[in-house]
Each structure stands twice: as structure tokens, then as C-alpha cells.
Amino acid sequence: MKPKFLALSLLLLMGCSTTKLVGTWKNPDIVLFDASQVLVVGMAQDDNVRMEFETRFVEELKKQGVDGVRSIDVFDVEFTSSERSEQELAKVEEQLLDKDFDAILFTKVVGTENRKTLKERMNNVDKLFVRFSNDYLEHQEIYYDPSYYDSFNIYHLETSLYCICIGKERELIWRGNVDVTEPVNIEKAMDTYIKLITKAMGEQEVIF
Template identity: 75%
Template structure:
């Protein structure tokens, strides 16, 4: 009975969405980096998701005493609707510098991966088959039942912190890579993602 309960808990956990910080990188030339005015950019074609993400991230930064602004409030619809040249982006960087921004927090989806997991028969987890026909009959739907496997998506998301420094190119200060598995509640997923990113930045003494 105990074996069944443990297996049920494990399978339930596997079925839940998760947000996992996979790796971080910090510029070795930077010991501390204080940012006072940060532009939050969420790159996605979904305007609703972008608003939700940037709003939550700005709120979290302001809780920590960092002045932040959503890119959706700075860039008009036409800006993101067309491809930009390097010269145009350089002009944007200068405009941000003129407005007092000293950092850009840039988040984007870098890759989506589809995986499949094997569905176990819960009533047979601790049962051994001693006859071939019993074993075959119990598991024969492997051949013809597509629901015997669960498909789920893993989203590889990256957040990069860039310094807008006078007389310098926009320089990468910090980056965090996060895997988001099969998000079912977007609001909760965004909240977990932002908390993991801000916690890691704080531990590595960037922004906060």
C-alpha cells in the first residue's frame, strides 16, 4: 500500500507544471551592479502575455526598491510590428540613456521541446505477472492506444540583464536560464518564474 501511495504522489508531481532555474552566468568583470531605472522587455507575439509578464516583473522590481518600466509603455505598436535594423536599435539605446535608464532586463523564449512520458497502470505498480498472457493482456494497449503516452512541452526561457553605460556598448551583466514544464496556469507560472529570477539576481548581487 505504501508503494502505491509513493507512486501516486510521484505521478501527480510529474503531471504538474514546474519552473526550474537551470543555470546562471555573471560577467566576471562585474562584482556589484546597482540598477536604478530598468526597462523590462518580454519578447513574445502574444500581447496579453507580454502585458502580464512585464507588469508582474515591474511590480516585483519596485518591491525591491528598483525603479522599472514596461517596454510596452515605451515602445509603440509599430515598433514591435516590424523588423529593426542595428542603427535603429542603437538610436533606441541612446534614447533610453537620455531618459535615465541604466539597464535592460530582456526575457525571451529560446526553445520549445516536446517530450513524452510513459503512463503506468496504477493498480499494477506492485504486482508481478507470472504468466505471459496476463502480462500481454494487461499492457496490450501500448500497441494501439496513443494515450498510453503523455506529451508535454518544456519551454527554455532566458532572462538577460544588460547595462546601458555611457560611452560603452550595451554590455551583458547577468543571464539566467529557466525551464518551464507544461505550464497550465499562466499567472502562477509567471509569478514563479519572476521570483526565481529575482532571487538569483539578488544572491549574485546584481540590481538589488
Template identity: 60%
Template sequence: MKKSLILLVIILTGCSSTHIVNNWKNPDIVLFDASKVLIVGMTQNDSAREQFETDLQNEFSKRGVESFRSIDLFDVKFTSSKQSEEELSEVEQQLLDKDFDAILFTKVVGSENKRILRKRISELDEIYGNFHEDYMGHQGIYYESDYYDEFKVYHSETSLYCICVGKERELIWRGAIDITDPVNIDKTVDDYVKLIVVAMEEQDLIFRKEQKNEITGL
């Protein structure tokens, strides 16, 4: 399991601004299948929410799993006001009555600004023989703004919950995912969805990796 997770992180962090920083799976669960899933993307950005939920719905459709977007089930009144525990319990019961058996819930839980020193390639191999040379070569740190790169990191979580009878609200899997300095929403959403799909495939949760024929390799 640890080797698979390390390989997953290496594959998906290469050039992407989106990567998994923590991954947890219910130890009592080996395989988890669902026939009807509610996809929830919690964000105030309506276009990003719609794109995210739609892209994930397409991934479920490719695998023959029925899924619904929260934008199609939750009305504006529901998402624009605080819901009580009783009201959420009613929603869960309605989902059970409609044969839903899982919720895939994604949310941004925080963000932070980061500042790192931009190392100048031309100076990496230089050796300064005295204080004068060293100081003169780096004094721009005091006043040159381009000595530093500033960027924003968004911390998000995607959680898979079982809402099966007798196991309401049970957490099956959770991935903590960082999104670094997103500029293009389309690419960010695409990277995030791909990351979720691969992570769930690795954990045998709803999604399954395609099995190749041992003889033909197809």
C-alpha cells in the first residue's frame, strides 16, 4: 500500500499544480463499490463547481456508475443558508430513499500565501572568497522584489462517504490535496479530477484500473 501511494504521488506531482499530501482509507474496507453516487463540490465559484461536478460525472459514466451533480439536486436556498443537523439527516434519508449509496464530497478547507527565495542559476556555482564579494553579490535581497516568488496554496479535501443503510455517514476514504497557485481553472479542475480518479483506482474504491490481457498486453 505504501509503495503504491508513493508511486502515485511521483506520477501525479511531476508538472501538475495539484498533488496529494495525505491519503487515508478505512482499514475495515478492502473494496468499495457504489451504484449511485452524489457528487458534491463545495465552492462559491459556481462555474468551477459546475465544471468539477460535470467532469467527475463523466468519469463515473465511463465506468457505468450512475452519478448525480449536487447542482442538480440542491436548490439555491439549500446552499445559500446554514443547515441544521436535522435538515442534513433529512437529506441523507431522501438520498437513501432514492437508492444513493455514496457521496463524493470535495471542499477547500484553507489557503496560505507562500514566499520562497528564487535561486539565480548563474550564481549556483560561484564561491565568494571574502565578505565584500559575498555581500555585493547578494545585497539585492534587501530591495529587489524579484528575489522572491510569491504564490498561494489552497488546501482541499475529497472524501468518500457511504450512506448505505446502517452505515450512514461512514467515511470510506479521504485525500488531502494541495492546489498550488491555480491560474487556469479548466486545467486545475482537469488535474484535480484526474488525481481523484487515479487515487481511487489505487485504493479499489468504485473506480478500477483496466486489466490488460497478459498475452496480448491489451
């Protein structure tokens, strides 16, 4: 793997020849979940990758009648450049609530096969995060630690939908897991991944 790619966390965004939805989970207490304004978070150290992914995801949401907002337009540079506390993240969540956000769509790489090195905490890729703050805090090093990943072949990605509901924790509404192999083309990879996720959410009556 070339050194210039070590800074990326959403490695699927370099492109792929195979993108497969391998599983979904929906909160059994939720029958329908509508959202009018969604914050789209794509965890990546490379700002260009992050911007491109979030932009394309927002565009797809708008096609479905949902107002999406990129996290790159909400989180300032300083916020994602270093480790944040649970208290700081709680403040951000309250600000989102005040701005009438309904949900957060959170995408990240959670693991890989045929890897050389990976942070020890990623060994348990099946861990279920039911709160946005826990999920973010567990993986926030993706933004600023260049040694977080080393060499990958098959990437396991995850998109989680959290509600922003008055009087409630930012609980998990839906989660989709996708496997990506053989990075090749960035534009095709982004579009394929986003359409796969939005289609799955629509079929399970989430957001759309």
C-alpha cells in the first residue's frame, strides 16, 4: 500500500470493484423513522475525501426529499484535529438539536481482512454502539492519528443512523455493514456505496 494512502480512513472512497451489503440492524422499537434534516458524517483524515463523500451523500438524500448537511460544514477544523471528550461532544449534540437536526448518518471503516496492523480496539468489529457519542469517541482517532490503519485488502464499513430526539440519548435507529474489495475508482465507489445504503434504509422504512 502506498504511503500517501495511509492517511485515509474511508479507504473505500478510493474506489472498488466489489461493494456488498453484508448485514443490517434496525431498532426493534422503531417501526418508522422519518427525518427532515440529517447531519452526514464521513470519518476520514483526508479532507478532500471527506468532503467528496459527504457531498455525494447529501445530494442523494436530497433526491429522496431529505435535507442533508455535511459535517465538514458543521465541525470546525480544530474539532476534528484532536481528541475530544464526551462533554464536548454532548455540547455539539445539543447544538444540533437546537438547529432542528433530526438524525446523524455516521460512516466509518470498522475493520479489514488481510491487514498488517490495526488498532487493538478494532478487534471487536461486531460491537454494537447504541449511542452516537460512544460510537464517535471510540473511533475519533480516525481523524488525526496517521498510524490508525496500515495495509488493507477487504474493508468492512459501517453506516449508522442515530436519532436526535428531545429528551432522549442519541440512540441507534439503524445500521448497515458493507464489505468493499479491490480499490480502483473513487467516483464509482462513492456512488455505489451511497446508493446501496440509501436503498437499504428505504426498504426498511428508515428516513425515507
